[in-house]
Amino acid sequence: MEEIKFTIDGQEVTAKPGQSVLEATLAAGIYIPNLCYDPKLEPYGGCRLCVVEIEGMRGLPTACTTKVTPGMKVRSETPEVHQVRKITMELLVADHPLECLTCSLNQRCDLQKAAAFLGVDQSRLRRSERALANDESNPFFVRDFKKCILCARCVRVCSEVRGLGAIDMAKRGYEAFISPFAGLPIADSICESCGECVDHCPTGALYVRGEAILPGKEVKTICPYCGVGCQMVLGIRQNRIVKVLGDLTYPVNSGSLCVKGRFGLDFASSEDRLKTPLIKKNGQLVEATWDEALDLVASRFKEIKKKHGGQAIAGLCSAKATNEENYLFQKFIRAGAGSPHIDHCARL
Ligand code: SF4
Ligand code: SF4
Ligand code: SF4
Ligand code: FES
Known part of the structure; x- marks a missing residue:
């Protein structure tokens, strides 16, 4: 062109x-x-x-x-x-x-950058303050009305990118503010908590809970949840994930993420995370080696097949596994176990 x-x-x-x-x-x-x-x-x-x-x-x-x-x-x-x-x-x-x-957006704030460029460090005008209390109803992010500059990027991204339109501009003039339908708290609206609006807010008016720490380094990776395979940029500090952003350069998701990818990675450093198989013994789940766990599964498969036939066995594989892994899994269930019951989770 x-x-x-x-x-x-x-x-x-x-x-x-x-x-x-x-x-x-x-x-x-x-x-x-x-x-x-x-x-x-x-x-x-x-x-x-x-x-x-x-x-x-x-x-x-x-x-x-x-x-x-x-x-x-x-x-x-x-x-x-x-x-x-x-x-x-x-x-x-x-x-x-x-x-x-x-402010959680300090040093990453577009308002700060523009004000510094224009040499504005304070206003000559009489100061005032917006009286609206924060909307803290969402478990993942907070809306601080006092820092909102009414640029409507959150409104437009929710409508133009997510196709949802969960929020809009309410009232007019100095009284204007961003709100879900009927002034409801965001948690009671049709919002899907994707966090796209938070990502696109140029100020600290929308911020992720507990995300005040700046990352020490960034790592590109693929979201572990579903088969779409969105690429993300993780901010890491002391081996913990402190920030999650969609990768703008990746054609599959162009920077967008859903609620699971954006806010669901805290399991990575959870104390409760399973790192070994567990086998139930006397009603209690106890840690086991992979060999013990696989031997148990194999022997139970054999027992069930002998007693009830292969049709008593079903397999659920993962959209995140490779084509080859899924092929082998369905082969194992169909040809090995002798069962037609094979499915996969499309979204997990
Ligand atoms: S979190 Fe997602 S769905 Fe909810 S208001 Fe923001 S962009 Fe819309
Ligand atoms: S994107 Fe941020 S600053 Fe802009 S209207 Fe929404 S909350 Fe306010
Ligand atoms: S949103 Fe406001 S308070 Fe926060 S860094 Fe930007 S200018 Fe400062
Ligand atoms: S960036 Fe052009 S009017 Fe806001």
């Missing part, structure tokens, strides 16, 4: 057809402050931080909603652009808690 050339502050930049000014500029390594833009979502134009001057266009269009055209001349660093962005940012932080040091 033919590339489009345009300039930003005199620098020539190349865009792909259909790209917005913001997308092409960010791809070229030039930062334009933005908060409601999200590469996975339709352009929204809500935060108005990405305003620019474009030769021949009236006013200050938003870079995220304006498509690049050949020869376009964009200016991002003029005094007027800077002044408008700065006032917008001052309005945003006027009711935002000044508690970055204790």
Whole structure:
């Protein structure tokens, strides 16, 4: 496809057809402050931080909603652009808690980054505070209304990516807030706890419980739960998983995860995790070796088959096993045990 050339502050930049000014500029390594833009979502134009001057266009269009055209001349660093962005940012932080040091998103926060870029460290405006109490009803994440900048990324990702629409913007103006239908707590709504909204929130308004620790290293791996095989990036600290993100570069899931993958990996370091087979002896489960366990299973299979026939045996294999393993397992149940009862768990 033919590339489009345009300039930003005199620098020539190349865009792909259909790209917005913001997308092409960010791809070229030039930062334009933005908060409601999200590469996975339709352009929204809500935060108005990405305003620019474009030769021949009236006013200050938003870079995220304006498509690049050949020869376009964009200016991002003029005094007027800077002044408008700065006032917008001052309005945003006027009711935002000044508690970055204790915020779970500290150092990873898009609002912090944009404010620092614009040189806004406090608002000249009278400070105010939103009165809504946190929604702590979900077992995995919390919504802190005080840190919400109403960019609607959570609303849009739930609707556009998950196809669910569990949350929306309620009320208008200064009273606006994000809410499930009828103002219910999120736990009483149709929310499936996938955490996609948490992942896409640019501030600490949505945060995962107990995730304040920064990882020491990251490891790419495949989710252990179902046959979809989503790729994930695990944040590791002292041999424990402290953060789970979907891998944006992996075509199978493009960064998305479901509730099991995103929030269900705490078993990995659980004290209760089974590491050896258990055999029931005198009503008690006791640890055994693999040889003991396999010998017991083989002898019980033989006993059952002799007494009740092969049809009394059923096999349930796993969607996470390889094709070869599943082939061997069904062969074992059908040809070895002599049973037609073979199935697999599609989602576990
Ligand atoms: S959301 Fe960002 S700006 Fe707000 S307190 Fe947290 S780190 Fe600071
Ligand atoms: S957790 Fe998932 S389903 Fe629930 S509101 Fe967020 S995006 Fe929607
Ligand atoms: S909760 Fe986060 S993603 Fe949702 S509107 Fe507020 S700041 Fe934006
Ligand atoms: S990023 Fe363009 S208006 Fe928010």
